[in-house]
Amino acid sequence: MEEWHRQRSETFRSPRSLPPDFELYPSEARFFTSLKEGPKTGLLDFAVPPYYLSLAGAAENDPIRRQCIPRVEELLKLPYEDDDPISDLRFSPVERLVHRYKDRALLLVTDECAMYCRHCFRRHFSSWKSGMISNRQLSDALDYIAGKPEIHELILSGGDPLTLEDTRLEYLLDQIHSRLQRPVIIRIATRIPVVLPQRITPALLELLGRFPSIYIITQFNHSREITAESSRAVGDCVRAGIPVLNQAVLLKGVNDSLRSLKELFQSLLEIKVKPYYLFQGDLASGTSHFRVPLREGMELYRLLRQEVSGLAMPVYAIDLPGGGGKVPVMDAYLEELENDESGRPLRYRFTGPDGNRYYYPAE
Numbered sequence: 001m002e003e004w005h006r007q008r009s010e011t012f013r014s015p016r017s018l019p020p021d022f023e024l025y026p027s028e029a030r031f032f033t034s035l036k037e038g039p040k041t042g043l044l045d046f047a048v049p050p051y052y053l054s055l056a057g058a059a060e061n062d063p064i065r066r067q068c069i070p071r072v073e074e075l076l077k078l079p080y081e082d083d084d085p086i087s088d089l090r091f092s093p094v095e096r097l098v099h100r101y102k103d104r105a106l107l108l109v110t111d112e113c114a115m116y117c118r119h120c121f122r123r124h125f126s127s128w129k130s131g132m133i134s135n136r137q138l139s140d141a142l143d144y145i146a147g148k149p150e151i152h153e154l155i156l157s158g159g160d161p162l163t164l165e166d167t168r169l170e171y172l173l174d175q176i177h178s179r180l181q182r183p184v185i186i187r188i189a190t191r192i193p194v195v196l197p198q199r200i201t202p203a204l205l206e207l208l209g210r211f212p213s214i215y216i217i218t219q220f221n222h223s224r225e226i227t228a229e230s231s232r233a234v235g236d237c238v239r240a241g242i243p244v245l246n247q248a249v250l251l252k253g254v255n256d257s258l259r260s261l262k263e264l265f266q267s268l269l270e271i272k273v274k275p276y277y278l279f280q281g282d283l284a285s286g287t288s289h290f291r292v293p294l295r296e297g298m299e300l301y302r303l304l305r306q307e308v309s310g311l312a313m314p315v316y317a318i319d320l321p322g323g324g325g326k327v328p329v330m331d332a333y334l335e336e337l338e339n340d341e342s343g344r345p346l347r348y349r350f351t352g353p354d355g356n357r358y359y360y361p362a363e
């Protein structure tokens, strides 16, 4: 059995399956016990591969632990939070395809992830539709894209596309290229290099290398995720001619300090991964304990610029709630901070590229 299959089959999927020496804090255990008290909707599954769990420390607020072990705060849904925070569904012309920007579209090829990141914003998917894209869904999506010549880039997302077996991936990529009959950039959005680097095998790289213009966009959020294994995985991608970029999420208790962000972005450059985006947390249900106030994020970003090279700087961006799209935060899109009656900061007002107004809470 290949190591990545072993990791998949030994993935921890319940609190009882965790190693005996891995003790849960009450704040973590209470998440699981409350599930037993009654059915909950819209919650993200639990899964963590042995490799990723081995990186987690014993402290309650360990940055790796926070990303993989659920906490009771996930059951909290604030009034402005949503299961579909950036309105993917509104921009879905056919099943599993999100077409928000003119020149690029996003295909949700599977609902499975190797690990369910506790801060994930696309959290409705694990209970949304089941399994991986069917041949009919793929065919309908490709019909749509074929009829829109302005689509120049296809993002394979999910879920995590690299949880698919090589044969299925090969079928997807073959179909995309044979049906579209035009050059198309393929971006694979995957956390696999971080959470299950053993999946990056010579056979996978050989397969991906057969197709032109494939990019891998991954998500390292902390420098402790840069290990011998994950460095090897991205190094192999780069050697196979596949550029690797990183989309980090700004997460409270994980990377919300100048030192942590600086270490992360500098270490990524050392393994030839270009920091692409740093995302402000989306307003996904049950993620408030991860959210860094926008004002703090802007200050961190401003300070970071004074400490690291331009190459190490990602674009600090926000995906505007309600479907406004991604915009850089430090830009003219941000108009002003609105106060409530008592003069306390209430929300930020943005004007999206479409000219509409969007809001983000100040807290």
Ligand SMILES: *Cc1c(COP(=O)(O)O)cnc(C)c1O
Residues within 6 Å of the ligand: 098, 099, 100, 101, 104, 105, 106, 155, 326
């Ligand atoms: C994030 C996203 C993209 C990619 O946006 P970039 O700014 O090019 O990285 C494309 N489509 C959808 C629906 C997205 O959410």
Ligand code: SF4
Residues within 6 Å of the ligand: 112, 113, 114, 115, 116, 117, 119, 120, 121, 122, 158, 159, 160, 190, 191
């Ligand atoms: S791998 Fe991506 S889609 Fe899957 S849970 Fe993590 S952040 Fe969400």
